[in-house]
Amino acid sequence: MQRKIDRGRDEEAVRRFVERLALDLVATGIPRMPARIYAALLVADEGRGTAADLAEFLRVSPAAVSGAVRYLTQVALITREREPGARRDHYRVTADQWYQAILQQDALITQWERTLREGLEAVGEDSQAAARLRETWEFLQLMREEIPILLEKWQARLAALRARG
Structure with a gap:
């Protein structure tokens, strides 16, 4: 990964940063090795x-990496590539990784909404369970409505960022 020596790069500080960021990601629910x-x-x-x-x-062992990259590709945080004629896969973070991950979450939220509607029918309209399910459904509905707006804002900000160089 870091084949050439960059004299301005402090490898130990980089390793500490990687571990700190991984801990932050673990706190959000991402498993430790993928983080x-x-x-x-x-x-x-x-x-x-x-x-x-x-x-x-x-x-770490290559086996630990294997399961972790599978997870990261499934949640769209990295992509797997192979150069023509090469035998090894390369894993890459892409410029739009968070955008793609949020798009994937949008589809998941839609599925959760469908499941919650089924739950509402199952528990009946006039119960405390129904009130919790309805509140959860409303929150997810708001999220799904706001995600496209947020992604449009991100695209505009990203364009401005790239224009600045």
Whole structure:
């Protein structure tokens, strides 16, 4: 991942940062190894690395990397690439990783809304359970309505950021 030596880069400080960011991500519900791998890819100069690169940088087994990258690709935080003729996959954080992850969550929220409607029918309209389910459904409805607006704002901000160079 970090093959060339960058004299301005403090590798130990980078490793500490990776572990701190991973802990922050774990606090949001991301499993520990995927959090560490995601953080490691973020700090890689090219934003990418092989499973062997990641295992070496994080000082873990390649098997630990395998399950973690599978998780990260499923939640759209990284992509898997293979160069023509190459035997190894490369894992990359993309410029729009959070945008793609939020789009994926939007579809999940829609599914949750459907399931909550089924729950409302099952528990009956006039119960405390129904009130909780209805409140949860309303919150998710608001989230689903606001996500496209938020993503449009992000696209505008990203365009301005890229225009500044």
